[in-house]
Amino acid sequence: MVAQLIKNQTNLYDTDYNLWILETVKKLENRDFHSVEWENLIEEVLDLSKKEKRKLQSLLKKLIEHLLKLTYWESELERNRNHWRREIRNFRQQIQEELIDSPSLKVYMIEIFDECYQKGRRLASDASGLPLNTFPEKPESFCGAFGNAPLEQILDENWLP
Known part of the structure; x- marks a missing residue:
């Protein structure tokens, strides 16, 4: 049946992505490099x-x-503190796992940090209903006073504001 599907499909990549993956892996395993769709791969x-x-x-x-x-969301702190702390730990662990798998992404994270801070700031404002200016405009103002670079501080598993 798979062979018939392949025969009937002029471009398996566009019509059955999963089957294209399986067939491409098979071709690579068999060292059938001439029939691999290199552009798609x-x-x-x-x-x-x-x-x-x-x-x-x-x-x-x-x-x-x-x-x-x-x-900064003081009115919800008592009710949500443990949940937020758990989420903070979870996100830090996931980030560390990503960086262990791909250490070169650390450079990328440094590049996007300021943009992510601004987006996270807007998300916090949206979630809390607090005005955007409640949250420091610059990450250094939020965590720089603690001694480390802002990104380093935010990723530090032992640090909570």
Whole structure:
């Protein structure tokens, strides 16, 4: 049946992505390099990097959001403190796992930190209903007073504001 599907499909990549993956893996395992759709394979490999970067960016924004809520959303602090702390620990652990798997992403995280801080700040404002200016405009104002660089401070598992 798979052979018939392949025969009937002019471009398996566009019509059955999962089957395209399975067939491509089979071709690579069999060293059948002449029949590999190289353009699509290259595109997919590049896409893996993009997905890892998006995941890291999302985790960093969520981490910042929860740190800001823990610090500034006083009316909900008593009820949500433990939940926010758990989320903070979880996001930090996930970020560390990503960086263990791909240490080169540390450079990317440094590049996107300021943008992620601003997005996390807006998310905290949206979630809390507090005005955006409640939250420090610059990450240094939020955590720089504690001695470390802001990103280093935010990722420090032993630090809570």
